[in-house]
Amino acid sequence: MEFKDFSLAFSQTKVGRFAKDLAEGRIMMTVCRGCGKKYYPPRADCSHCMGSEMEWKPIKGEGSLVTFTKIYVPPEHFALRQPLMPFSTVQFEPCPIGILEVEEGLRIMGWMPKMEIQKIRVGMKLKASPQILPDGKVTIVLEAM
């Protein structure tokens, strides 16, 4: 599992193990050994004390939803380009996304595949979990606990 299997575009970073951890079922943060500041997404360097000694720790992904949306007009990377057959149409049904606050100041973005947009509410209690996709890539989903 390479970092690109999560980020889609980038493979070169000091925090590349994040994707491997996701594939093994853990969402990880980094914690600065110098000042204790927690980072999600994980960082190799601390902008609070300028230290670079970091400890990797799993995040307990339970929290409340800060906000959400459902993007109907996707960027090129996610767009379906062609209907498969002449005279056929493809019904594109996008997936909502949201931001979950798991503890003070620590927020996780994720897909919400099992949620109907009209039923999503700010403040809902959800859990963030890693998920391996059919194409082998890895991502994060937000689901009911």
Place this chain on the structure above:
Amino acid sequence: MKRVAIVGIGHGKFGVRSDASLRELTFEAVKACLDDAGVSLKEVDSMVTGIAGDEFSLALQPSAQVHDYIGFYPKPNFRVEGACATGSMALRTGWMNVASGLADLVLVVGVEKMTEVPTSVATEIMGRGGDSMWEYPFGTTFPGYYAMMANAHMAEYGTTEEQMAMVAVKNHYYGHLNPFAHMQKEVTLEKALTSFTVAHPLKLFDCSLITDGAAAVLLASEERAKTISTKPVWIAGLGLATDTMRITERESLTSIAASREAARIAYQMAGVGPADIDVATVHDCFTIAEIVAYEDLGFCEKGEGGKLIEAKETYVDGRTPVNVDGGLKSKGHPLGATGVSMAIEITKQLRGEAGQRQVKDAEIGLTHNVGGTGQVAAVHIFRRE
């Protein structure tokens, strides 16, 4: 520091300009600007070019195309970039050149050619204005980011989809009176509310346009300004502020902290407050962004932005007229040109040349320009005297 004035303005026609390239669009604005000032390009000391995206212009140094095509060499040309705030950052850079005494006459150009690439590609490029490493994997787009701010604002303050649509109705009304606007068409509240969803809850008419366009202003030192223009417009305050790359790390999703900080600095420098502003152009890349801007700039209390538009207080005859040139919403949003275009509108208003859209006796104006989802924001304050 020297005082700096705008002594020339030139605005090209915004729209889907499939008839013109980046460099040709720039020529239109530069020519109009020099004509307005009655100055020849030979007299200009240096130039600043604001272009946001290499990806849009399909070039590594698009600013060189610009100075080549207008024939401005071998003098200096600086390229500035700050996503959607690029134009205001270019103006600020031009101001720095004159205020420092390095130059007396500086041409500031903002331009973007966005429709050469397909819409889905443009959507992707702009989506990468968020964190392309950590947020893009979730399919984020620009409307997506502002939709998340809208849902947070609705949940916290009870702001409604109708109130957001009212911003579109206002801005399209004024856009239809602006000959340079991309979409010179009025929309009804019903049409805005029933247009298709781009990113829940934002609909088509909540979103600004993908636009080609250019705008240029000429800046002068006080000595030069007096010889060039009988109606110079003075740059009285400038504020620039930054914030985190990721919206997940923002202190608030219902306010743009960089806007608040930039406004604080600009008000302080100009020695004025929100109540002194006679006319403003704010960053309405989405209707929710205009509502949040009312609050961040102090035109109303936090959470009251929806009610301000509902009471029509931001129309020409309201308490604080906002985006009476059509805004990004209807005039269009060619990224690099937007901040310069905002300064042109305020200059027209303070000169008393805004025609049907004129705010009576406007003396003090403000521009507010946000880059990305709020990673950077610029606020400028202009005065007639």
